[in-house]
Amino acid sequence: MTGSDAGRPVTMRDVAAAAGVSVATVSHVVNDKPGARIGPETRRRVQAAVADLGYRPNAMAQNLVRGGSKFIGLVADAIATTPFAGQIIHGAQDEAWRHGYVLLVANTEGNDAAEKEALAMMLEHKVRGVIYSTWYHRRVELPPTLTESDHVLVNCFATDPGVRAVIPDEIGGGRTAAQLAIDAGHRRIGFVNTTTASPARDGRLIGYRDALKAAGLPVDERLIMDTRPDQEGGYAVVPALLERGVTAVCCHNDRVAMGVYDGLRERGVGVPDDLAVIGFDNQEVIAAHLRPPLSTVALPHYELGAAGVRVLLGLDDTAVTGIVSIPCPPVRRASA
Amino acid sequence: MTGSDAGRPVTMRDVAAAAGVSVATVSHVVNDKPGARIGPETRRRVQAAVADLGYRPNAMAQNLVRGGSKFIGLVADAIATTPFAGQIIHGAQDEAWRHGYVLLVANTEGNDAAEKEALAMMLEHKVRGVIYSTWYHRRVELPPTLTESDHVLVNCFATDPGVRAVIPDEIGGGRTAAQLAIDAGHRRIGFVNTTTASPARDGRLIGYRDALKAAGLPVDERLIMDTRPDQEGGYAVVPALLERGVTAVCCHNDRVAMGVYDGLRERGVGVPDDLAVIGFDNQEVIAAHLRPPLSTVALPHYELGAAGVRVLLGLDDTAVTGIVSIPCPPVRRASA
DNA sequence: TTGAAAGCGCTAACAT
């Protein structure tokens, strides 16, 4: 006989009755309470009854009496739009699990009402805290409801002081990208930035400049150009790149790099021999399957999610600012 | 004063005290109970107290007394590996939400132990049921624990009789792919299948044959070839394709199509004028950004997830077999 | 070594 039977679920009382003991005793053996002295024979009987009846503790009752759940809420603005959000969820999920927590996931698609509802739902489930995440790194306004519970921002940040946040280290990432080119012996390294303002735009450029300076290379402003952050943008910038005589180029993201590939191929310019190309984001489907495979810098989405729950649970120290930034590691393939 | 204060959370008793009424009254107004006659003045006082104290109902207490939660469990074998799983989650999430349910998501990465743990956790939270999903369409063995609760399979199926499942209509999809070529006026249409056995491999081929026959076209077995289901596979099959003189080709998936593009470009064969190419899966990052953008057939992941919860909740009828199959719609772009 | 009993926050009969 197991819990799978249609009838009323097996409770602790049922187990107690079957084992001929009190519910208190059952509770003790089931939870393996440290300070509980249970006779070996009794323990055996209880365990047998548990197995026999297919007993499962009722988490809601446990939560009620303990006055707090083992839930962590995760609100994401775009589960579907990109594989990125999935990685954040995955990291958060693994880390939460590791600490005995369960993730309550809500998707808002940027909809304020959905967001508010999601937050309310989480509050009502007395979550331990909530992780508020966005699919691309940006500044956000804190939904008022969010502050009603313990919270940490992931892949985004607020201007309000003291709001903990976990974000990718864009500056370090920009440095890493440029270093990939420098290490390959390049001296004229272009930087194709995006036209749209963002922490990524600013940070990666700073990192690029840093790396060049650190390597004793001049920073030629003419080698820094802006374009739309997509394939078309990359394609369009190729003539300028060629004209300026760069031997390597760091792109704002992998999609831009993909467009650069297109433009280069059209002109018979080989990658990486004639021109080395470096991407950003490490968007698997693009980067790994381009020919040649694209060297790039990874956005640490999994780690962002994982760090988010660690910060929430107070396992990771945050700097005084409350902001922790996660490194963006290089991914060496064949384009640089 | 709101619930955000650090102290003990605001309970219904607090509200009752503040409003000078009993908890029963508070319960009635908070839940807007139909048969409850509450004086307008009392109702006002209660609502004021609720707002004033920032009261939030405790979902766990509600669940306890109601004897069942508003949770639906979703176990996925790969949240991260592909954007696909994300879409399933998204669809399930939206649909669950629509019916007042909350999704409990667990990721197993194909790990049996993780799976068992996840299922146990869901059972302990007395979920309404669980959706068991895989990131690619395949047959699965049912984890024994799964049968302890109401369940439906999504994007996979079991051989055990009577197990409800929601899967993509591969045959219809194959038909749709071929039809895309037929509609464009092609008569010699190749089919590049995968070498690895799967419902997709079998179903799509059947659909291809069906469509040709329905259009009164001969099915030339020489135009059907197998290759590895990735870019390299697509690239490798191009010579055979050209040699057999097809004017259009349906590929097993978008990645194969991507490889076909590569091979074609290398030989100066234009898409779609010299050779029309049709993919399968509608993997955004690939399909929409290839040049020319790839015409393909979409896998209905979002719908699979949504249908999964509807089936679970008994909102959608399933056929006698318990299997419901979801159409794979065509996505017309520029390659065919 | 075990059991009795008091709640956790809420809902739903049943009183009043």
Add this chain to the structure above:
DNA sequence: ATGTTAGCGCTTTCAA
């Protein structure tokens, strides 16, 4: 129109 009360399944003193 509103209040009293008995649980929901469990944990946890405290007593035996």
